[in-house]
Amino acid sequence: VPIPQEVTVEDEYFAESYLKNFFNLTEETGPTIRRGISPVSKKLSEMQRFFGLKITGTLTADLATREKMKKPRFGVSRHQC
């Protein structure tokens, strides 16, 4: 049985950069007084849904999410502004 790997800080940075790059995660600006699902968790769930992964909103559940993020891939369709 695969040994659950701890999530390192590098993993978290990588995941955030991945979600910014490919799933429009935006920097949170303004007062953060509202409680609710964090934008990172929300985008992570969106990414897991897109790839047919187990939807947990976190990186800790299994390696599949992190493995998928590490795969070579194509950039999203860009729009000239």
Added chain:
Amino acid sequence: CQFLHIWNNPKWEKNSLTYMIENYTPDMSTSEVDDSIEKALQVWADVTPLRFTRIYSGTADIMISFGSKSHGDFYPFDGPDGILAHAFAPAPGLGGDAHFDEDETFTFRSNTGYVLFMVAAHEFGHSLGLSHSNDPGALMYPVYTYSNPDTFVLPRDDVNGIQSLYGPNPDKDPVQPGPEPPTTPNSCDSALVLDAVSTLRGEMIFFKDSFFWRSYPQSTTPQQSLITNFWPNAPINIDAAYESQYSDNILLFKGRRVWAFSGYDLVRGYPKSISSFGLPESVSKIDAALYDVESGKTLFFVGSSYYSYDEAKKTMDQGFPKRSDETFTGLTSKVTAAFQYKGYTYINRGQHMLKYNLRTGSLLRVLRTSYLLQC
């Protein structure tokens, strides 16, 4: 800029488009790059009214260039691996342009590196207005997948996508339309017939066409992948598969040949002939293979009979083939897959899966093939 692509679905308002190759990668000869780019555009021309003309000066609709890190747009590349390329949706100026990360190793045909044809065909999908698809078999799926350019056929998902923007190719020969676009199998299709099933180091692998579903204890949804994404030189549309817990390899069978993989790696000396197991020459393919953990024997099913192979001695057992129904109650016909799971033996026969107690041969349940695919 982030919201632009949500509000409109840009497409070219003309069918005749121009392209220009601004520079080259040192990884490939200029003729290989030219050929790869031309073929990649032809993939889309084959199924739409779009036609592409190469120009050598001025500004083309689709400008093609290789660059690394910051390369003149707001989207720097990231060095080797990671992002391989990106492209701009149809629009004047930068729109339609495709940029390739020069820090990658691009190749013409081999799967050591990234096949430029495959990367370019994907990026030109963006250049024409497509966004990413979540169909793992689609060309527009965001993760790179190796395919042999010589046998590549644009999948159905991509054909539907591009034709929803531009319509079909009016010049397609109705008498000889060419190969059917491949579709991606659905694990919860009630008519699903699996090619093979195997364990793999604690996971279950269900094979169908060029795909497999991978299911492991913690997952609730099986993960679908292309077989060649996992094992680049493995066969697709296989006949049988099993994991030899004796040699810690997974073996895939297709026709008279068998491939063995240790993890991701093809074991030296494979593929080899199935006769290397001692099967008679008259056996041209096997229908299913099952490794019995308790006895250390592998059962090879051929038609309505089966052979028994001793993994330790590497010899075929005497007294075989036997009729399958001599051991498995009611199993009188050909099988499509066989495997063991949690101590029970499952034998797939078309859309149904028969659950047996192998020691007694008694039939315990009749299930649907997709029973273990968590539908």
